[in-house]
Amino acid sequence: MDALRGLLALSVAVYHFSGWSHLFGKGTPASSAVAVLGIYSVEGFFIISGFCFFHLYAGQRFDSRALYRFHLKRFLRIAPVYYLALVLNLLLRRSVGPFGGFRLLQNLTLTFGLFHPNHAMVVGGWSIGVEYVFYLVFPWLAWWLRRRDVLHVSTLASLALAYAYAPDPSATQSMWTAFNRYVELPNHACLFLLGAVVADLRRHIRARVSTLPLLALLLAVFAVAAHFQELFQDHFVVMQGPTRAWYLLASFVVVLACAFYRFGDGQLQRMLRWLGSLSYSVYLLHPFATLAAAGCVSVQDTPRRAFALALVFTVAFATLSRRLLEQPAIAWSRRLTAG
Numbered sequence: 001m002d003a004l005r006g007l008l009a010l011s012v013a014v015y016h017f018s019g020w021s022h023l024f025g026k027g028t029p030a031s032s033a034v035a036v037l038g039i040y041s042v043e044g045f046f047i048i049s050g051f052c053f054f055h056l057y058a059g060q061r062f063d064s065r066a067l068y069r070f071h072l073k074r075f076l077r078i079a080p081v082y083y084l085a086l087v088l089n090l091l092l093r094r095s096v097g098p099f100g101g102f103r104l105l106q107n108l109t110l111t112f113g114l115f116h117p118n119h120a121m122v123v124g125g126w127s128i129g130v131e132y133v134f135y136l137v138f139p140w141l142a143w144w145l146r147r148r149d150v151l152h153v154s155t156l157a158s159l160a161l162a163y164a165y166a167p168d169p170s171a172t173q174s175m176w177t178a179f180n181r182y183v184e185l186p187n188h189a190c191l192f193l194l195g196a197v198v199a200d201l202r203r204h205i206r207a208r209v210s211t212l213p214l215l216a217l218l219l220a221v222f223a224v225a226a227h228f229q230e231l232f233q234d235h236f237v238v239m240q241g242p243t244r245a246w247y248l249l250a251s252f253v254v255v256l257a258c259a260f261y262r263f264g265d266g267q268l269q270r271m272l273r274w275l276g277s278l279s280y281s282v283y284l285l286h287p288f289a290t291l292a293a294a295g296c297v298s299v300q301d302t303p304r305r306a307f308a309l310a311l312v313f314t315v316a317f318a319t320l321s322r323r324l325l326e327q328p329a330i331a332w333s334r335r336l337t338a339g
Contacts, residue, residue, distance in 0.1 A: 006276035048195060113132050151193070281322055
């Protein structure tokens with residue numbers, strides 16, 4: 001799952017970089033495909049997160065000590081890189097939305113998802129707010145969904161809620177209004193529960209797949225998606241209605257297939273693990289790579305070079321962040337929760 005998360009984080013960066021550099025024309029097959037991949041990579045994060053939590057904590061009983069350890073580990077895993085992005089946004093005057101003391105407090109405590117995910121003061125931070133809400137309620141969810149019938153009924157109910165809650169694709173609305181509606185928790189809670197379903201299936205099915213069947217299945221999913229893909233300029237078209245239902249199904253199938261993959265220890269797998277270890281920093285820090293790239297080359301004159309340089313800066317920034325922030329924070333959380 002870490003390897004898949006790394007590929008998805010890179011896909012989000014490619015999506016944003018292609019729009020920033022105008023690498024593809026609007027409404028072209030390439031721009032539409034990259035947009036779908038970037039948007040649904042974020043949705044894939046939520047499914048992977050649900051899988052990992054319900055897989056790793058299956059049967060966990062959360063007494064007071066376990067709750068303390070769980071929440072401290074989760075906070076120290078998320079906060080350091082988020083704080084770095086927050087400080088950089090403030091220093092570079094790139095914070096999202098109006099500045100306010102209460103809003104800053106929400107960001108410092110990572111609780112802005114409880115108010116509105118778009119209270120994030122970090123580019124792309126809305127998904128971190130939604131994710132942290134999942135962290136806050138997970139111990140209760142683990143207890144509530146311990147029975148398979150309750151899990152499956154709750155997942156179906158959350159999918160129905162997401163479908164009913166999503167904005168009408170035919171309605172006239174501003175881009176900001178549509179985005180505000182899209183990022184809210186009811187639209188994404190079903191994804192975390194779909195991850196729980198993947199974990200449940202993996203526990204009860206012993207079969208595993210090797211590399212060739214996995215690649216064949218993934219290629220089939222992408223081929224079907226490409227066949228039915230329509231060209232668009234408004235990216236909200238694929239975030240609503242039946243189109244979103246189809247792409248959520250495709251995202252679920254991809255995560256499900258990877259959950260049953262018998263992961264080896266070859267060179268490719270090691271490289272994917274390395275990319276997966278950078279995924280969180282890639283996601284939060286890639287917007288700053290555009291600034292670094294723009295300071296080195298002309299985006300208008302050399303869009304391909306700007307695009308490639310932004311990817312290089314992204315990997316470099318993420319590697320430094322992993323080594324200097326994430327790994328020390330993880331080690332510190334282990335020491336604090338030892339025993």
